[in-house]
């Protein structure tokens with residue numbers, strides 16, 4: 558492959574290099590939303606796409622960088638905003654950069670021993686995910702997509718199982734005029750540490 562460049566508009570682009578497109582529907586986030594009753598209610602009325610990822614596939618080897626767009630649609634399950642599954646990198650010593658292109662949201666992050674951080678997304682903002690921290694994108698807008706550009710080392714791999722089993726330590730919930738953080742009752746420090 559030769560060096561290349563491409564446009565990165567926040568909207569649709571005909572000339573982007575992405576060769577992979579995945580859609581994550583509500584059914585693929587089973588057990589992740591706090592309000593299980595509301596989750597099941599919503600699923601009975603269909604299975605909406607919660608987020609999409611467009612990326613360029615690179616060989617999963619050190620030296621390569623994988624990159625693309627993460628697009629989280631607006632919506633809520635009860636008070637909880639639409640969000641990505643979230644993951645640790647399988648190779649814990651790998652970082653990631655997110656650059657917000659469009660929308661309003663946040664990146665919820667958590668270290669292996671249960672430290673946590675929330676960084677807001679708005680257009681132009683960059684978030685650096687340090688090695689060893691799990692990350693989940695959350696769309697805090699009720700109307701607009703949250704579009705971020707991400708870059709990470711291609712050999713990082715993805716560990717979804719840790720988050721699937723206990724979620725993140727914090728929930729990000731809607732409240733009038735903004736959002737609030739709440740403790741996730743499913744989370745336990747023991748569950749966090751056994752996966753470090």
Ligand code: F6R
Nearest residue numbers: 610627641642643644694707709
């Ligand atoms: C890659 C990365 C992003 C996410 C994307 C979807 O390491 O962090 O490309 O993969 O935002 O989120 P997940 O992978 O958690 O479903």
Ligand code: ZN
Nearest residue numbers: 646653692709
């Ligand atoms: Zn990642």
